[in-house]
Amino acid sequence: MNNIWTIAKKEIKTYFSSPIAYAVMFVFSALVGFFFYSIMWWFNSQAMQLAQNPTYYQQLNINQQVYSPLFGNMSIILLLMLPLLTMRLFSEEKKSGTVELLYTSPLSVWQIILGKYLASLIVLLAMLGLTGILSIFTFAFGNPELIPLLAGYLGLFLMGAAFIAVGIFFSSLTENQIVSAILTFGALLLFWVLNWASSAAGAIAKSVLDYLSIFQHFEDFTKGIVDTTHLVYYLSFIFLGLFLTHSVIQSRRWR
Amino acid sequence: MIEVAGLTKKYGDLLAVKDLSFKVDKGKIWGLLGPNAAGKTTTMRILTGYLPASDGKAVVAGYDVFEQPNEVKRIIGYLPEVVPLYPEMTVVDYLKFVAEIKQVPAAKKKAAIDKSVEAAGLEPVRGRLIKNISKGFRQRVGIAQALIHDPQVLILDEPLIGLDPAQCKDIRDLIKRLKGEHTILLSTHILAEITQTCDGATIINEGMLMASGTLDEIAASVKVREGVVLKLRKGGEEAATQWRRIPGVEKVGRSDKEYTVEWSKGQDPREDLVRIAVDKGWGLLEMRSLAMNIEDLYLKIVSGGTAQ
Incomplete structure (x- = not known):
């Protein structure tokens, strides 16, 4: 555990002693802020228009009409941002030769992977945490429900964690950071749009494609639903990503 | 270790x-x-x-x-x-x-x-x-x-x-x-x-x-020949010719006053070399063992040959 934390600490320091973490966090917050503003603006105008009509006015729901689309937008921004966060994790060490230091230290491969993974999760948490500031306004001037809101954040976190696991895998494959990011984008986008093909597919293929699609599992979270199916999906996704990374690194042994 | x-x-x-x-x-x-x-x-x-x-x-x-x-x-x-x-x-x-x-x-x-x-x-x-x-x-x-x-x-x-x-x-x-x-x-x-x-x-x-x-x-392990470098005040080509006749001596090279004498491992004609030089009055100024050029040695090893 100590070893994992040592690696994580080093990675976090690297993130914050270079502009990467700041750039990613800044752009992420700025974009989320913009989406929040525009969705809020639309929601306000709706509220103004419906103010005369109590029945409709009652149906206005800030969780469903502001947070749900906002979470959808945030998930896409995460898809664009996280590969940039993970691309350097192994690629940079391979390129600069520092892997040799890591692999000749008495650390297990799992400790190295988990340390790096943990560091990225912490940056992800910071990114999501920053957007929490926006909710100060909704709670001050509105009445959103807390639990569905937290469910949405949990969904974002799990999805981001899955993205990072994919990113760390591709980073272990190449010493080129750009290639690592491109492969991660490609894989994530593919999983994202997988169920678009399901309308043309047969019944079994459809259910498989639907099950594999990342976004399919995310929607419920934005509505405030935490379903174990989805939890299992994301956790297995994460495990698979990390396991493949481990296999790639171990494969040095039999190449 | x-x-x-x-x-x-x-x-x-x-x-x-x-x-x-x-x-x-x-x-x-x-x-x-x-x-x-x-x-x-x-x-x-x-x-x-x-x-x-x-x-x-x-x-x-x-x-x-x-x-x-x-x-x-x-x-x-x-x-x-x-x-x-x-x-x-x-x-x-x-x-x-x-x-x-x-x-x-x-x-x-x-x-x-x-x-x-x-x-x-x-x-x-x-x-x-x-x-x-x-x-x-x-x-x-x-x-x-x-x-x-x-x-x-x-x-x-x-x-x-x-x-x-x-x-x-x-x-x-x-x-x-x-x-x-x-x-x-x-x-x-x-x-x-x-x-x-x-x-x-x-x-x-x-x-x-x-x-x-x-x-x-x-x-x-690499060297099969040994040698010395001798310096004479006078001696000329004759010294080289004389030394070549000593049994065991394989090669005598000369550049001006310095002579390089090499022999196969196991032989040691050094005493003979000196005796002749003194007898003939060539004016022996210096004798030193042929510095093994270690760089040559290394090149020889890595180029594959262990014998000269």
Whole structure:
């Protein structure tokens, strides 16, 4: 555990002693802020228009009409941002030769992977945490429900964690950071749009494609639903990503 | 301390190291010498547990590198060919990180860092970012990180590469100071480094063992002829002709007043040479043993021939 934390600490320091973490966090917050503003603006105008009509006015729901689309937008921004966060994790060490230091230290491969993974999760948490500031306004001037809101954040976190696991895998494959990011984008986008093909597919293929699609599992979270199916999906996704990374690194042994 | 037996490493079809065996005794500075692409780095990477071998055995301080990699990693300090540095860290932060991953106990960490900073002469750059320090200091940081957990064995891959002569001397002195406490295996493709720093060397080429032992042992195994250089006040061509007649003498070369006389190993016509020179009154000014041109010797070894 100590070893994992040592690696994580080093990675976090690297993130914050270079502009990467700041750039990613800044752009992420700025974009989320913009989406929040525009969705809020639309929601306000709706509220103004419906103010005369109590029945409709009652149906206005800030969780469903502001947070749900906002979470959808945030998930896409995460898809664009996280590969940039993970691309350097192994690629940079391979390129600069520092892997040799890591692999000749008495650390297990799992400790190295988990340390790096943990560091990225912490940056992800910071990114999501920053957007929490926006909710100060909704709670001050509105009445959103807390639990569905937290469910949405949990969904974002799990999805981001899955993205990072994919990113760390591709980073272990190449010493080129750009290639690592491109492969991660490609894989994530593919999983994202997988169920678009399901309308043309047969019944079994459809259910498989639907099950594999990342976004399919995310929607419920934005509505405030935490379903174990989805939890299992994301956790297995994460495990698979990390396991493949481990296999790639171990494969040095039999190449 | 280090024992390698029948070590073989294949990268696909490429045979990088072929049936290599050698031994390094405790407390020695040992050179691993060979031209580029001879398999030095591969051998070191196998010893440090970075790469697995395709075949053979490597034992460091009684631990088998393949069976007990973690024990071996704890007692080896390793400076790879490309110094593994994080440019965004300060020297001290970097050493702290290395101390942690090398499992230096928290209580001893500070002392360990101070000790290696001092040993490697890093005091002036302690708090600077690694990206801002000179190449010579970076190499020292590399050595400091290898020393941090006070390893029994130090494996240094080309520790002097890319340094200017003054820096080379510094690092060489530093390595010599570390002798005794640590067993040191260092690789190089420059022969002079071996003669200046090492107790002995293993010479490899194309992954194969060419020679191993102390420098004298290597020289003895390679040299089949011995010789002397004589300097005469006068003597001319006659001296050369006379000497050639001495039994055993194989070759007499002359350049002005200096004569190079060579004979096959086992013979020793030195006394005859001198006697004739004195009898004839050539005015013998100087006689010295033919300095084995060690560079030639090395070239000879790596170009494959062991006989002249």
